Amino acid sequence: MGESNNGKSYLLLIEDEKKLARTLERHLKREGYVVDLAFDGVEAVDKVLEKKYNLIVLDINLPKKSGFDIINEIRLQFDSTPVLILSARDTIEDRVRGLRLGADDYLVKPFDSGEFLARVEAVLRRSEITSRSVLTAADLTLDVENRIVKRGEKQINLSPKEFSLLEFFIRNKNQVLTRKRIAEQVWGYNFDTGTNLVDVYVYYVREAIDRGHPHKLINTVRGRGFIMEDK
Numbered sequence: 326m327g328e329s330n331n332g333k334s335y336l337l338l339i340e341d342e343k344k345l346a347r348t349l350e351r352h353l354k355r356e357g358y359v360v361d362l363a364f365d366g367v368e369a370v371d372k373v374l375e376k377k378y379n380l381i382v383l384d385i386n387l388p389k390k391s392g393f394d395i396i397n398e399i400r401l402q403f404d405s406t407p408v409l410i411l412s413a414r415d416t417i418e419d420r421v422r423g424l425r426l427g428a429d430d431y432l433v434k435p436f437d438s439g440e441f442l443a444r445v446e447a448v449l450r451r452s453e454i455t456s457r458s459v460l461t462a463a464d465l466t467l468d469v470e471n472r473i474v475k476r477g478e479k480q481i482n483l484s485p486k487e488f489s490l491l492e493f494f495i496r497n498k499n500q501v502l503t504r505k506r507i508a509e510q511v512w513g514y515n516f517d518t519g520t521n522l523v524d525v526y527v528y529y530v531r532e533a534i535d536r537g538h539p540h541k542l543i544n545t546v547r548g549r550g551f552i553m554e555d556k
Contacts, residue, residue, distance in 0.1 A: 334449055335359045335376070339369040339383035339395070340411070349382070352438050353445070366390020373399050378406050380449055385412040385419070393426060400427040407452045409444060411436070424513050431509065451496045460495045462542055462555045465534060467495055474534070481533050486511070491530050494543060494553040503550040527551055 336358050340346040346362055353360045361376070363369035365388040373381065373395075381399075385392035396408055410423045413434040420431050429448050432441060458470040466475045472488060474481040483491065490511050494502070504523045512522070527543065535541045543553050 333357065333359050334379040335361070336380045336382060336445070337361050337363060337369065337372055337376075337378045339363045339366075339381065339387065339392070341365060341384065341387050349438075349441070352442060356442060356445075358445075364388075366392070366395055369395055370398055373404065373406070374402070379452070380445065381406050381408045382411060382445070383408065385410060385414055385423070393422060396423070396426045396428055407448045409448050411441075420509060421513055424509065447497065447500065460492065462495050462498045462553055463540065465495070465542060467492060476534050476538065483530070483533055487526060487530050487533065490526050491534070494530070494551075498553045498555045501546050501549050501552045507550070 334357075336353060338346060338349055338353070338360055340349065340362075341364050343364065346364070350360045350362060361372060361378075363372050367389040369381075369383065369387070370390065383392045383395060387395075390398075392410060392412070399406065408428045408430075410428045410431045411434060412419065412423075412431070415433040423431050429451070430444055432444050458468060460467045460469065464477050466473075467488075468474070469492065474483055474488065474491065490507070493507065493511050507523050507527075531541070531543050535543060540556075542555075543551055546552055
């Protein structure tokens, strides 16, 4: 789901810490978002059921109904509204649980307001193109429904995990993606600094889509991660 007909994005912010909620509301409104607030889980579900939002931002530890319960309930209603979790709970188990229940991103408190707004923008941007069956970056095309990848006219064969990684890169093109974020979003768990799993799969995908082409789509950003450049 992208912008509404009037060009604005409608967000529901679910946070029981009222001071934090008001601060985040001010930041979001300055960026042009229309924001509704809910301070407990029951109120939040009622608002989700009565109004369509472009994005739900929610805490996990809420009165009356937890954030996990909210995600589970709305997904059982076949509501696909993107969800960004904000939580002080930073264990791997909590992150994995949130993502597997259907959250689109997970940001641990405390966080920088700039990163928060960037995550909001990124989730909204991804949601705008989720419904498209064919994604593109330069001369690369990825047909999500038929699982077909082409660079120019040449079809490229990828394993299921390689396909998922490439899809994540395209949906987040022109953004630097850290190894941690890639691991969380593609594999569904926290990044272990002792493994080179992400680097290995990025290498596989690079070999598949960039080998033999003068213009390389996936590039390393030293000390930060990787980026797919749509140029």
